[in-house]
Amino acid sequence: MAKTKPLIIVESPAKAKTISRFLGSRYQVKASLGHIRDLPKSQFGVDIERNFTPRYITIRGKGPLLKELREAAKKTDQVLLATDPDREGEAISWHLSELLGLDPGAARRIEFHEITKDAVTAAIAHARPINMELVNAQQARRILDRVVGYKLSPLLWRKVRPGLSAGRVQSTALRLLVDRETEIENFQPEEYFTLELTTEDDSGHQIRAAYGGPVGAKGRLSEAEAKTVMAAVDHHPVDVQGVKERERRRNPPSAFTTSTLQQEAARRLGFTVRRTMRVAQQLYEGLDVAGEGQVGLITYIRTDSTRVAETARTEARRYIQEQLGSEWLAGELKKAQKERPGVQNAHEAIRPTSVLRHPDRVKSSLTRDQVRLYRLIWERFVASEMAAAVYRVITVDLAVNGHWFRATHSVRTFGGYQAIYQDGGESEGEAKAEDNGAALGTLHKGQTLKTVNLKNEQHFTEPAPRFSEASLVKTLEELGIGRPSTYVPTIETLVSRDYVIRDQRRLQPTELGRVVIGLLGKYFPEIVDTQFTAAVEAQLDEVEDASLNWHDVLHRFYGPFASELEVAEQDIGQVDLPEETTDEVCPQCERPLVVKRGRFGKFLACTGYPACQFTKPFLEKTGGVCPRCGKAIVVRRSRRGRTFYGCSGYPECDFVTWNRPTDTVCPKCGASMAVRRKSGKEELVCLREGCGHEQTEALG
Numbered sequence: 001m002a003k004t005k006p007l008i009i010v011e012s013p014a015k016a017k018t019i020s021r022f023l024g025s026r027y028q029v030k031a032s033l034g035h036i037r038d039l040p041k042s043q044f045g046v047d048i049e050r051n052f053t054p055r056y057i058t059i060r061g062k063g064p065l066l067k068e069l070r071e072a073a074k075k076t077d078q079v080l081l082a083t084d085p086d087r088e089g090e091a092i093s094w095h096l097s098e099l100l101g102l103d104p105g106a107a108r109r110i111e112f113h114e115i116t117k118d119a120v121t122a123a124i125a126h127a128r129p130i131n132m133e134l135v136n137a138q139q140a141r142r143i144l145d146r147v148v149g150y151k152l153s154p155l156l157w158r159k160v161r162p163g164l165s166a167g168r169v170q171s172t173a174l175r176l177l178v179d180r181e182t183e184i185e186n187f188q189p190e191e192y193f194t195l196e197l198t199t200e201d202d203s204g205h206q207i208r209a210a211y212g213g214p215v216g217a218k219g220r221l222s223e224a225e226a227k228t229v230m231a232a233v234d235h236h237p238v239d240v241q242g243v244k245e246r247e248r249r250r251n252p253p254s255a256f257t258t259s260t261l262q263q264e265a266a267r268r269l270g271f272t273v274r275r276t277m278r279v280a281q282q283l284y285e286g287l288d289v290a291g292e293g294q295v296g297l298i299t300y301i302r303t304d305s306t307r308v309a310e311t312a313r314t315e316a317r318r319y320i321q322e323q324l325g326s327e328w329l330a331g332e333l334k335k336a337q338k339e340r341p342g343v344q345n346a347h348e349a350i351r352p353t354s355v356l357r358h359p360d361r362v363k364s365s366l367t368r369d370q371v372r373l374y375r376l377i378w379e380r381f382v383a384s385e386m387a388a389a390v391y392r393v394i395t396v397d398l399a400v401n402g403h404w405f406r407a408t409h410s411v412r413t414f415g416g417y418q419a420i421y422q423d424g425g426e427s428e429g430e431a432k433a434e435d436n437g438a439a440l441g442t443l444h445k446g447q448t449l450k451t452v453n454l455k456n457e458q459h460f461t462e463p464a465p466r467f468s469e470a471s472l473v474k475t476l477e478e479l480g481i482g483r484p485s486t487y488v489p490t491i492e493t494l495v496s497r498d499y500v501i502r503d504q505r506r507l508q509p510t511e512l513g514r515v516v517i518g519l520l521g522k523y524f525p526e527i528v529d530t531q532f533t534a535a536v537e538a539q540l541d542e543v544e545d546a547s548l549n550w551h552d553v554l555h556r557f558y559g560p561f562a563s564e565l566e567v568a569e570q571d572i573g574q575v576d577l578p579e580e581t582t583d584e585v586c587p588q589c590e591r592p593l594v595v596k597r598g599r600f601g602k603f604l605a606c607t608g609y610p611a612c613q614f615t616k617p618f619l620e621k622t623g624g625v626c627p628r629c630g631k632a633i634v635v636r637r638s639r640r641g642r643t644f645y646g647c648s649g650y651p652e653c654d655f656v657t658w659n660r661p662t663d664t665v666c667p668k669c670g671a672s673m674a675v676r677r678k679s680g681k682e683e684l685v686c687l688r689e690g691c692g693h694e695q696t697e698a699l700g
Contacts, residue, residue: 004028006078008110008124009069009096011089015115018286018294019082022117030072032083036062037095039142044150046143052554054143056095066099073100078108080127082120085111085347086302087141087544088485090134097130104130114353115286115296137543140550144168144536144557148527151565152520160515160575165497168533169482169490171520174499175528176475177467177509178517187463193226193456194219197405199238199398199449205439206452209398209405226456229403236401238449243440244395248410249388252330252417254306255349255381258484259477261301264380266470266505269372272642273469277301277488279373280350289357289365296353297362298377302484303347304477308384312348316355316385328416330387351381383421390414394440398449409440466506480534503643504660504677515577523568526560588614619648624661624672627688629653633661633672645674657687668693 008029010016016029023029037056039045047053058066073079081096083089090109097104109130110123145167152166195211215225256264261280265271271279280301286294320329352374359375366374392413398405412418443449467475473487482490491507494500499513509517517528526532536557542548580595586606593604595618602618620635626647633655634648645661647653659674664684666673671688673695686693 004072004075006080007072007076008080008082010082011084011092012285014282014285018115018296019120021294022115022120028072028076030069032069032092032096033062033065035059035092035095036066036069036099039146044146046146048147048558051551052143052558054139058099069096070100073102080108080110080124081130082110082112082123084302085113085300086485087134087138090131091138091142094130094132094135104132113348114299115284116353119353133544133546136550137540140543140553141540143554147554147558147561151561152524152527155565155568155572156516156519159519159572161512161577163497164512164516165493166516166520166527167490167493168527168536169476169486170493171517171528172481172530172533173472173476173490174494174509174513175517175521176472176530177494177500177507178514180464180467181509181514184463184466189460189462191223192220192459192461193223194459195221195226195229195405196455196457197233197238197398197400197451198453198455200452201439201443201447201449203442205442207396207407207439207443207449209396209407212397212404212406214403220459221456223458230454230456233400233403233451233454236451238405238451239399240443240445240447240449241397241399241404242445243443245441246393246395247413248391248393250391250416250418251388252383252386252421253380253423255308255351255384256377257304257306257349258302259304259473259487261350261377262473262487263470265373265376266468268376270505271369271373273473273491274488275369276373279369280377282370283374283377287365287370289362297357297374298353299348299351301350303350304484305347306349307347308349308351308381312351312355312381313385316382319355320382320386324419328387328419330385330417349381350377352378355382379421383417383423386417386420387414389416389418396440396443400451407440466503466508468505469502469507472507479530480537481530482537501637501643504675511577515575519568519572519575523572524561524564526564586612586614588612621648622661623663624674624687626653626655627671628655633657633687659685659687661687666691666693 005025006027008019008023008027010019010029010031011034013031013033016031020027020029037058039054040057041060043055045055045057047055079100079102081093081102083092083096093109094104096102097108102108107127107129110120110127112119112123148168148171149165153164156164156166197209197211199207199209201207211219211221211229215221215229221229253260258277262271262273262276265276266273269276280298283297284299284301286296289295289297317329355378357378359371359378362374363371390413391410394409396407398407469491472491476482476487476490494507494513495502498510499516500507500509502508520528536553539548539553539556543550543553580602582593582595582604584593584604585591586593586608589606589608589612591606591608591612593614593616594607595602596605596615602620604616604618606612606614608614619632621632622635622645624633624645625631626633626649629647629649629652631647631649631653633645636644636646636656638644644656644658646656657674659676661672661674662684664673665671666686666688669686669688669691671686671691673684673693674687675682676685684695
């Protein structure tokens with residue numbers, strides 16, 4: 001029987017569609033829809049006594065697809081496995097080779113980091129055997145997670161509540177959230193004062209300077225110290241002790257990694273981690289672009305490397321030179337960002353597949369989310385190859401009766417990469433530019449200035465904020481916990497298990513989350529220890545490098561874990577979660593109502609359950625009043641666990657807002673005002689449509 005054209009197997013239909021357009025009729029391209037086989041869901045699936053041998057089964061519902069792939073593989077002489085270029089993708093290729101009866105040692109694994117014609121064609125020409133070190137690293141992770149999940153989760157079901165789960169990375173992430181919440185609750189604000197001196201030169205130019213010493217630390221003074229300094233400074237001449245001028249350069253950021261993309265998309269676009277990765281996957285797998293057809297717009301999105309291919313750098317530099325000029329280019333010997341240990345440098349940073357595909361050129365073919373994220377990736381990459389921004393900084397030290405103050409002025413003299421990409425707020429010096437203007441440049445050593453005003457201001461220290469999704473990802477990455485592919489499922493599991501809730505884009509642990517971490521921390525300290533979890537990740541990297549046997553990783557972990565599990569089974573009794581009481585009584589039996597928590601948030605239930613099964617929605621009032629009907633505005637939760645606020649009169653009144661209402665009344669129209677986060681700060685805004693009143697004074 002004549003053999004058909006070569007078969008390429010990828011993971012997703014979108015990727016298959018894009019590659020088919022490049023390769024035409026010479027190849028047939030089919031999708032595996034992710035994993036074809038895995039450990040069984042309903043059983044442990046790991047034989048610990050036989051050296052942790054896994055038992056893989058075909059995933060339910062994938063039987064017809066596997067049959068189709070087998071039939072296609074039998075009809076061709078060449079099967080190429082083109083799954084994602086990471087451990088998970090390598091494992092999928094290995095599973096496919098096992099199920100399709102293919103030799104994993106044959107050159108049939110192809111790998112590309114962008115879905116373009118050149119990249120795919122080059123990958124086909126350089127097929128390689130399956131990398132079993134990568135496969136074993138994935139197997140070790142999968143089995144470790146199965147051991148933790150299937151041994152710990154039933155313990156939590158029996159002792160705490162059915163339906164709970166515990167995982168390696170998940171539990172460590174929850175520990176970080178609970179520790180931060182405890183830190184916030186136990187935080188004791190400390191009072192301190194700052195001093196600001198306003199002076200005037202002979203021309204009437206006013207200069208504002210901050211206190212620098214010798215009393216206090218970093219400009220912070222106690223109330224007594226502030227009064228002492230003010231008394232010492234009052235009515236004394238202000239002498240210019242020194243004027244320094246220097247050039248400061250701000251280098252461009254590197255192209256995105258997975259975590260930096262998630263962080264910046266949260267900051268700039270307000271995207272959740274899940275939303276960022278969903279849109280990025282669409283851009284990577286390929287979209288129908290006018291004039292080009294189906295094309296992949298960005299490189300592979302699960303990466304912790306900032307490395308960029310030389311061909312891409314060359315294209316970007318040529319674009320910058322043609323559009324802006326050679327002075328806007330970074331030097332040829334631009335220093336690469338130091339990669340942390342464990343980074344997979346076979347990957348690239350996330351970048352556009354062609355810098356010539358400007359966001360404005362493709363925006364008509366993309367959704368709003370797609371074009372916003374693509375523009376962010378495009379601008380960051382182009383900026384990474386541009387020259388540094390240059391600032392002229394003038395610093396003036398002022399002396400007053402043994403005390404000194406410092407005034408700073410900073411002005412940008414060359415925009416560099418900032419002509420393309422703005423990477424955050426101004427520095428302290430830049431923020432004071434308007435205050436001091438060019439006046440500092442006219443001062444000289446030995447000059448005497450006149451005191452106009454000396455102001456002391458009271459402050460209180462504040463606790464660290466709750467983690468946002470992006471800041472949690474950043475912390476996990478810095479600690480070496482998890483990998484780019486694990487961040488999204490980790491956060492989603494914490495929310496779905498009711499361990500945390502999303503509130504004003506922040507992650508807040510629930511009472512259930514605290515109880516679970518308390519138990520795990522007491523009986524399984526290594527499971528929630530950040531250093532231990534990071535060490536396990538490092539061991540998996542060693543497996544990938546072929547410097548450590550994957551079975552050894554499992555044996556090292558399981559011995560102590562099994563002992564801890566035995567102790568926990570004997571020592572832990574039934575855990576009763578504390579109930580949140582209310583003043584309300586059941587209308588059916590007049591017993592007290594308590595607050596319960598379900599899949600979609602809190603609800604009220606009768607304490608007479610199961611004899612009385614009365615329940616009703618829990619309405620957590622905010623203090624705000626609906627601007628449409630005058631009823632109370634209450635807290636609500638979306639199906640994905642996000643907090644929003646709506647009228648208690650729903651469904652008759654459908655008013656909703658993402659901004660947290662307060663009991664502050666708008667001075668303009670009398671409606672309630674709400675807290676809105678803008679540019680990293682909080683402000684009050686009126687909830688009445690069309691009013692538009694805003695104020696920041698109430699929030700400091």
